[in-house]
Amino acid sequence: MNLDALARPLALTIVSAPACLVLLLGGACLVERPLSERAASRAAGLANGVGLMATLALTVLLLGQGRGRLAVDVGQWVALAEYQFHVKLLADRLSLAMAALSFLLCGVVGAFAARYLHREPGYQRFFVLYAVFMLGMAVTSLAGTIETLFAGWELVGLSSALLVAFFHERPAPVYNGLRVWVVYRLADAALLTAAVVLHHVRGHGDFEVLLGSAAWPSGRTLLAAPHCLTVGLLLVGTAAGKSALVPFSGWLPRAMEGPTPSSAVFYGALSVHLGAFLLLRFAPLLERAPLVCWLVVALGLITAGFAALAARVQADIKSALAFGSLTQVGLIVAEIGLGLRWLALAHLIGHACLRTLQFVRAPNLIHDYHTLENAVGEHPDHLGRSSPAPGPVRLWWYRFALERGYLDSLLTDYVARPVLSVLRFCDRMEHAWTNFLAGSRSLPSDRLLPPPLHMDQPS
Amino acid sequence: MLQEWPWLEFGCLLPALGALLLFRVRRAEHARRMASWIGSATLAATLIAWRNWELQPQHVPAWSISAWLGVPRALELDALSTPLVPLAALLFLLTALATPMTKVRRFSFARMLASEALLLATLACREPWGVVALLAASTVPPWFELRARHRPTRVYALHMGLFVVLLAGGWAAVNAAGPHGDVPWWTWLPVLLAVAVRSGIVPLHCWAADLFDRATFGTALLTLIPMPGAYAAIRLLLPAAPEWVLHAMAAVSLATALYAAGMALVQTEARRFFCYVCLSHSALVLAGLEAVTPLSLTGALCVWLSAQLGLAGFGLALRMLEARHGRLLFTSFHGLYDNTPTLAACFLLAGLASVGFPGTFGFLGSELLIDSTVHGFPYIGLAAVLVAALNGIAVLMAYFRLFGGTRHSMGVALGMRFRERFAVLALLAAIMGGGLYPQGGIVDRHRASRSLLQVRHEIQASRALFVKRALRKGEN
Numbered sequence: 038m039n040l041d042a043l044a045r046p047l048a049l050t051i052v053s054a055p056a057c058l059v060l061l062l063g064g065a066c067l068v069e070r071p072l073s074e075r076a077a078s079r080a081a082g083l084a085n086g087v088g089l090m091a092t093l094a095l096t097v098l099l100l101g102q103g104r105g106r107l108a109v110d111v112g113q114w115v116a117l118a119e120y121q122f123h124v125k126l127l128a129d130r131l132s133l134a135m136a137a138l139s140f141l142l143c144g145v146v147g148a149f150a151a152r153y154l155h156r157e158p159g160y161q162r163f164f165v166l167y168a169v170f171m172l173g174m175a176v177t178s179l180a181g182t183i184e185t186l187f188a189g190w191e192l193v194g195l196s197s198a199l200l201v202a203f204f205h206e207r208p209a210p211v212y213n214g215l216r217v218w219v220v221y222r223l224a225d226a227a228l229l230t231a232a233v234v235l236h237h238v239r240g241h242g243d244f245e246v247l248l249g250s251a252a253w254p255s256g257r258t259l260l261a262a263p264h265c266l267t268v269g270l271l272l273v274g275t276a277a278g279k280s281a282l283v284p285f286s287g288w289l290p291r292a293m294e295g296p297t298p299s300s301a302v303f304y305g306a307l308s309v310h311l312g313a314f315l316l317l318r319f320a321p322l323l324e325r326a327p328l329v330c331w332l333v334v335a336l337g338l339i340t341a342g343f344a345a346l347a348a349r350v351q352a353d354i355k356s357a358l359a360f361g362s363l364t365q366v367g368l369i370v371a372e373i374g375l376g377l378r379w380l381a382l383a384h385l386i387g388h389a390c391l392r393t394l395q396f397v398r399a400p401n402l403i404h405d406y407h408t409l410e411n412a413v414g415e416h417p418d419h420l421g422r423s424s425p426a427p428g429p430v431r432l433w434w435y436r437f438a439l440e441r442g443y444l445d446s447l448l449t450d451y452v453a454r455p456v457l458s459v460l461r462f463c464d465r466m467e468h469a470w471t472n473f474l475a476g477s478r479s480l481p482s483d484r485l486l487p488p489p490l491h492m493d494q495p496s
Numbered sequence: 497m498l499q500e501w502p503w504l505e506f507g508c509l510l511p512a513l514g515a516l517l518l519f520r521v522r523r524a525e526h527a528r529r530m531a532s533w534i535g536s537a538t539l540a541a542t543l544i545a546w547r548n549w550e551l552q553p554q555h556v557p558a559w560s561i562s563a564w565l566g567v568p569r570a571l572e573l574d575a576l577s578t579p580l581v582p583l584a585a586l587l588f589l590l591t592a593l594a595t596p597m598t599k600v601r602r603f604s605f606a607r608m609l610a611s612e613a614l615l616l617a618t619l620a621c622r623e624p625w626g627v628v629a630l631l632a633a634s635t636v637p638p639w640f641e642l643r644a645r646h647r648p649t650r651v652y653a654l655h656m657g658l659f660v661v662l663l664a665g666g667w668a669a670v671n672a673a674g675p676h677g678d679v680p681w682w683t684w685l686p687v688l689l690a691v692a693v694r695s696g697i698v699p700l701h702c703w704a705a706d707l708f709d710r711a712t713f714g715t716a717l718l719t720l721i722p723m724p725g726a727y728a729a730i731r732l733l734l735p736a737a738p739e740w741v742l743h744a745m746a747a748v749s750l751a752t753a754l755y756a757a758g759m760a761l762v763q764t765e766a767r768r769f770f771c772y773v774c775l776s777h778s779a780l781v782l783a784g785l786e787a788v789t790p791l792s793l794t795g796a797l798c799v800w801l802s803a804q805l806g807l808a809g810f811g812l813a814l815r816m817l818e819a820r821h822g823r824l825l826f827t828s829f830h831g832l833y834d835n836t837p838t839l840a841a842c843f844l845l846a847g848l849a850s851v852g853f854p855g856t857f858g859f860l861g862s863e864l865l866i867d868s869t870v871h872g873f874p875y876i877g878l879a880a881v882l883v884a885a886l887n888g889i890a891v892l893m894a895y896f897r898l899f900g901g902t903r904h905s906m907g908v909a910l911g912m913r914f915r916e917r918f919a920v921l922a923l924l925a926a927i928m929g930g931g932l933y934p935q936g937g938i939v940d941r942h943r944a945s946r947s948l949l950q951v952r953h954e955i956q957a958s959r960a961l962f963v964k965r966a967l968r969k970g971e972n
Contacts, residue, residue, distance in 0.1 A: 067838060218888075218892050460759055475648040
């Protein structure tokens with residue numbers, strides 16, 4: 038049997054295993070016949086195992102044949118005379134590495150969550166969202182066209198935002214979930230705009246056409262430099278939103294409102310690296326736009342510096358780990374900008390694994406500290422050195438780090454609030470105009486209103 | 497055998513007769529049950545009519561009600577209206593089914609059936625004057641409802657009066673020039689404005705928010721979601737209107753789509769929020785009609801279908817919540833998730849489907865619209881991207897406000913009843929089914945767009961020939 042004949046079912050299995058899990062868990066919840074905890078976690082484990090095995094088998098198959106890439110044309114989702122929507126999967130060193138990493142970490146965290154969330158009221162909801170996330174990661178990793186990538190990207194974004202708001206009986210997680218969603222939607226809009234521009238200039242969203250048919254990390258785009266600049270800038274915007282790079286870093290610590298397993302797998306390990314994955318995928322295109330490359334390096338280094346500073350003053354372990362993650366993500370992005378693609382991929386995989394371990398250990402931190410203190414015989418804080426900077430400078434940096442670079446406030450005060458103020462003014466004018474036309478003092482909805490609560494209200 | 501019966505006419509006549517019957521029924525629950533049966537029969541009749549048309553598009557049934565009454569045959573299906581008519585029937589049926597006990601006394605099923613008859617007849621009518629008359633007549637039932645509820649009718653009456661005058665006057669002016677006439681540019685303006693009023697294009701949209709505020713939620717849903725303004729644009733403007741009319745319509749529609757999507761973000765009450773989401777979608781459909789290519793038109797028609805399905809599910813879910821909780825304000829959290837988890841999931845899925853989320857029919861429709869307009873009209877694609885982003889934010893914001901933020905404690909059960917679950921799950925099945933297997937739906941809409949454009953090209957060609965002949969005659 039030739040490689041292509043084997044690769045197609047394997048690639049399809051990678052995507053369909055989590056898709057079946059979504060249908061099973063989601064369908065059961067919709068008809069109000071949820072599975073038992075044990076059945077749900079076993080189904081998740083099975084889907085994960087099947088997906089991981091298929092990924093590894095495909096990797097072995099490719100390596101055995103000495104091929105660097107394989108495009109699997111799944112078929113046409115829609116076929117008209119003038120339009121075809123191809124579903125194409127791409128198996129190469131980058132996509133298989135990312136898919137294997139996703140299944141591996143999702144499997145670990147799924148097993149952890151089965152115990153950690155035992156008897157939690159949202160147990161089923163967690164596993165439904167977990168399945169949607171896994172499906173999104175599998176589709177994004179193996180996407181062979183920008184449309185397919187976008188579909189997976191959206192699924193990852195939705196599941197992430199809903200998991201941030203997992204403990205939805207409290208207002209803070211809900212605010213934070215909405216905040217994450219707003220950033221994601223804007224980043225998604227940038228990605229979709231990039232897809233529109235690529236269609237406009239090349240008439241295709243196929244990576245083989247856009248980025249050349251050489252195996253990753255080689256590849257050469259045939260796009261003109263100005264087009265690469267435009268698309269590159271849009272992709273950097275997308276990556277910045279998804280990977281919480283400056284100035285969008287504010288959502289990452291907010292995302293820690295979710296349960297520890299989701300923090301571990303989404304914000305510590307996988308979701309936060311998706312921006313870097315996108316830049317790695319489009320690396321041949323970025324290469325043609327040196328300005329974008331320098332922007333990527335600068336953005337990465339600024340993010341790394343900022344996150345390293347902020348991580349030092351966080352009062353809770355999950356926020357400290359989030360900023361620790363961001364430091365490494367910033368460095369990975371800078372490596373991509375410098376063209377060190379293999380290093381960036383190795384860094385990404387290593388960091389994702391380490392950070393997952395740290396996150397799932399986070400609930401035991403106090404116990405670990407007690408063990409450490411008993412062993413050392415004193416409080417570990419006394420072992421640290423104080424900063425050599427003079428007092429006022431140190432205080433200024435401390436405030437800057439504590440306020441997380443004022444990034445959230447800047448975005449809220451100078452972007453969100455002015456736009457919302459204009460819209461609220463229009464709304465008031467509309468109410469006044471309608472009341473004038475109606476000849477009545479107010480609409481029924483006006484009479485119900487207490488003072489407004491805004492979506493930009495701080496948590 | 498089935499092909500020799502006038503199923504389409506049955507489909508339009510049944511709700512009309514049902515309306516007459518229900519005006520006499522006093523018991524609300526009895527009326528709801530009868531409306532559901534009549535709605536089911538109507539849906540079945542329209543589905544059979546669709547099937548017959550698919551089997552033999554040119555076939556004329558052996559006998560018809562109109563011939564029996566001695567009036568010309570006015571109702572017939574074509575490629576555009578085939579899915580729209582059964583979809584409208586489904587929408588009315590599900591609205592009747594999902595009307596909770598707490599609402600049956602306030603919601604007039606007789607008026608609902610009257611509206612259904614008028615809407616089905618409008619969608620099945622190809623004659624421009626017939627469309628004008630039916631669209632004018634369909635403005636009446638909501639006005640009666642406002643009157644019956646002792647609510648101010650002035651905003652609605654002013655806008656709908658303007659709509660009827662502009663539509664009838666404008667179409668009379670266009671027709672006065674004859675079928676091939678070189679119509680002065682300003683004669684299209686009233687028709688364009690009439691479409692803008694009915695579609696809720698800014699700044700002529702205030703009636704929609706007012707209707708949502710003052711009428712019952714069910715009536716407001718059924719007035720806005722089927723997007724009859726877009727149908728008027730396709731039947732009256734698309735075949736013969738000059739390019740500039742379509743460009744003007746697209747420009748104002750895009751502005752409206754963005755504005756309404758933004759306004760949905762700042763609404764503090766659920767009905768008004770839903771109204772702006774509806775307006776944003778209907779404006780986007782109108783904008784897609786501008787780039788008169790088969791693909792862009794296919795995209796716009798697909799968005800029309802998917803938005804109808806998504807908004808219907810979203811609106812019905814919101815209506816069910818309102819029936820349990822009263823008017824829903826976004827100024828505080830309601831925390832209803834634990835009481836109605838299935839309704840929460842349906843609300844979210846339908847809302848996301850309406851904005852074209854992956855896995856739903858709307859995803860492919862939006863893709864098609866964006867892809868097809870990217871060469872000639874890239875601004876439509878970019879605006880569609882922004883609108884989808886803003887509406888997506890608005891949907892999740894509403895979800896969090898209604899289902900999260902606190903824990904709602906109530907002594908009575910708030911779970912969905914069987915009828916309600918059936919209604920919402922049926923819509924979700926259509927949305928997801930269309931998303932997983934979109935080929936059938938998209939091929940159907942592509943066929944409709946091709947036939948519409950063929951009509952347009954024929955009219956343009958005959959007009960060009962007429963002008964050429966007139967010029968030649970002038971030279972001689």
